[in-house]
Amino acid sequence: MLTTLSIKNYALIDTLNVEFKEGFTTITGETGAGKSILLGGLALVLGKRADLSSLKNEEEKCVIEAGFKVGHYNLKGFFEESDLDYEELTLIRREILPGGKSRAFVNDTPVRLDVLSSLGEKLIDIHSQHQTLKLTENEFQFQVIDAVAGNEKHLKEYRKVLKAWTNAVRNLDALTKQQSESIKELDYNQFLLQELEEAGLVPGMLEELESEYEQLNNIESIGEYLVHSSQLLGDERMGVIRNLAELKAVLQKLAAYGSGFKTIAERVHSTHIELDDIYGEIQRKEEELEADPGRLEELHAKLQKIYDLQKKHGVIEIEELIQIREDLGVKVRVTENLGEDIEKAQSLVAKLREEVMVVAEEISDRRSSVIGNLKANMENALKPLGMPDASFDIRLSKSDSFFTNGSDVLEFLFAANKGSAYNELKKVASGGELSRIMLVIKAILAKYMQLPTIMFDEIDTGVSGEVSTRMAAIMQEMSKTMQVFTITHLPQVAARGNTQFKVYKEVEGETTRSNIRELAQEERVIEIAEMLGGKDISDSARRHAVELLDQALGPVE
Structure with a gap:
């Protein structure tokens, strides 16, 4: 989980130091206050490429540092492979120098940007519109089904025997040549x-x-x-x-x-x-x-x-x-003697191919066994999110080829309305529908695997108050087993957070600065009341804000 974030000399930020807690954290603020800047800084520390435009003052270096608790992520192997010191409280630092060059450090050890990016993917999932498009990718769809099917160890075994078979085929080809x-x-x-x-x-x-x-x-x-x-x-x-x-x-x-x-x-x-x-x-x-x-x-x-x-x-x-x-x-x-060697190689290829087929068949059977429930769970979860007639057609067929994740061919088809023909998600689902589908899938995945910290970037844009309330409930439920952030403009969502932060701008002379701070309970009432009715807070807006916060403390429906 993300525990700390400090930013110096980035965009509109002079200096920012913030600590985060477990559970569900909501981030609010007026449009243009700097929420995207916060995400941009976080993306930099997770491996995104940078340029001089990132610097607030181009004569000074930009430093972004984030602290993560990584004890539950099984990352010791990754740290060893990357020749990094493993610490359960891991610090990642990114420095952008005035000349445009950048440096990255993990626990004070210099790392390449590709290593930082690989580590970042395992620590934080920033759920933006671009990330939502992953939902339309076949590889991600397989990951969802395999997580629900509990195929992790079977896929490891499959890749092991697949590698052995591939090497055997390569050796046979070399002998034949x-x-x-x-x-x-x-x-x-x-x-x-x-x-x-x-x-x-x-x-x-x-x-x-x-x-x-x-x-x-x-x-x-x-x-x-x-x-x-x-x-x-x-x-x-x-x-x-x-x-x-x-x-x-x-x-x-x-x-x-x-x-x-x-x-x-x-x-x-x-x-x-x-x-x-x-x-x-x-x-x-x-x-x-x-x-x-x-x-x-x-x-x-x-x-x-x-x-x-x-x-x-x-x-x-x-x-x-x-x-x-x-x-x-x-x-x-x-x-x-090559003839004899080729016969032995052919025998080994046939034996290993049989082993690959057996494991691939096991993976396929496990996938087939969960597709019905996965389809039903997604459809049921989408109904209260303003998609009552959404339905999926998940088709799994077998191929004669061996892929990196088995021998199946997967079609993940979707229809948003009754009577509509099924088609690929990217062809028939709108951006808002994709966001809600991704939210539902992430909520399902959270029950089957240890997901990294997830940050939803205005996933509730364009939905009604009732739907946003249900989306907030889903995120709140997810936060019981993982750390969840959401950037939102909706009071119904903001009130659900265990913790709420506000991003705001300060103008001093000719200088504008962005900052962020955690809101105390009374400040949350004021912030949510303003989100409900504007800067002039009415008694009814305040009462409504209190009601929303009180509801958030009760059990999730």
């Missing part, structure tokens, strides 16, 4: 994969093949080098090993003359052993050396295949070809 595209590439990918698999690629393979090929391709030169090396080492007269053996013998004799000579002798001995081993290895290589034209041709073919694959795939390293082979293998396997 992927299969269609993959099939076109499958043959080519299989061909590339076969080429790479036949090459038998392993890490380090290229270096080994190139080394073996170089040896076989140069076998004659290698043989010559081995023979020459063998001769240099093993020649009986001039070979390195023979000479090294003589050197070793000399140094062994020299070792007897000191440890330094002994060390040299040992090193030469080790070198002799190593060279002797090398000589044996060269001889074995020479014996093993054998030309193999067939193997040479095989190596050439393998290397050429690898070089061709490297060129074809635009890579240099053998490891890159191996990675391409693995990637192609994955693509081919995925394509080959």
Whole structure:
């Protein structure tokens, strides 16, 4: 509920601070006194866009702050999602700077205007002519029926399974598209994969093949080098090993003359052993050396295949070809397995669609079960509001499609007079009729859900005293479970309020200011008497005003 409102430097308001109470509050005042300004300021703090024309003094900033008790509105989730501090007494502040920019705060945390607007919709419902047009919108009509049918938890479940089904359908479509595209590439990918698999690629393979090929391709030169090396080492007269053996013998004799000579002798001995081993290895290589034209041709073919694959795939390293082979293998396997994946996806889509249908059917049945009573309650409530022959034809039919709120198609038809054909509300109901219908619907909704604070802006315009009395009674009844405001020019309505405020203008020199204040009981008598008979209050007008206020304290008929 709205607890406080303060406005500074807005339109005709210098500074305004007002506190509001629970129940039914009526707001009165002469035409042009500033009631619309009050609504405008409230709209700004609830997220409406602003401009410099909002400022009374364009050199100072405009500040509007409203306090709300939000404990009964289940808004903790909204505050968490919006990264706001939750306070049961929440303060919303809007500042419009002289440069035209504006800032918004919730519990002193800066917020975007869209967040403020979303929060505002949950806190106050300003019932103006524009808002009355919502009555003609199909979405709002569904909200009314679902509230009466108690479909809130069923709709949550429906949207949950609908989202799962939608995601499953989207996944199936993606798999089907992927299969269609993959099939076109499958043959080519299989061909590339076969080429790479036949090459038998392993890490380090290229270096080994190139080394073996170089040896076989140069076998004659290698043989010559081995023979020459063998001769240099093993020649009986001039070979390195023979000479090294003589050197070793000399140094062994020299070792007897000191440890330094002994060390040299040992090193030469080790070198002799190593060279002797090398000589044996060269001889074995020479014996093993054998030309193999067939193997040479095989190596050439393998290397050429690898070089061709490297060129074809635009890579240099053998490891890159191996990675391409693995990637192609994955693509081919995925394509080959897509059929199985699609079958599973189709099965899931069918299963989830059945679940959606079951919940949608439950929602539809609950709607159908309340339409008769809803229709009767609206028609009965409208009779004392000057619409004795008003009737509704609420038609619910099933669709093969799934919408965000079920699978039903709703037609909300209306006839204001006997014998008139039913038609859409926006085509046959006048503005005054729409206002009264909306009042009745809001009164019905108040019995089924926790509505936000509601403010009716001259909803009683153009109706008779008797009808206005009944409209006031409806609003007073609503105020037993919620906070209700109404801006009115009718004394019968003003008297029904638990609290009454007056909006008025003050002229000081060349300056006009708007203000608002709560009326005490005697002030209410005077205000209502003036509404009945004008500024010159007669005794009968005063008595009538007292009677209206006394009646308001009794039970609502």
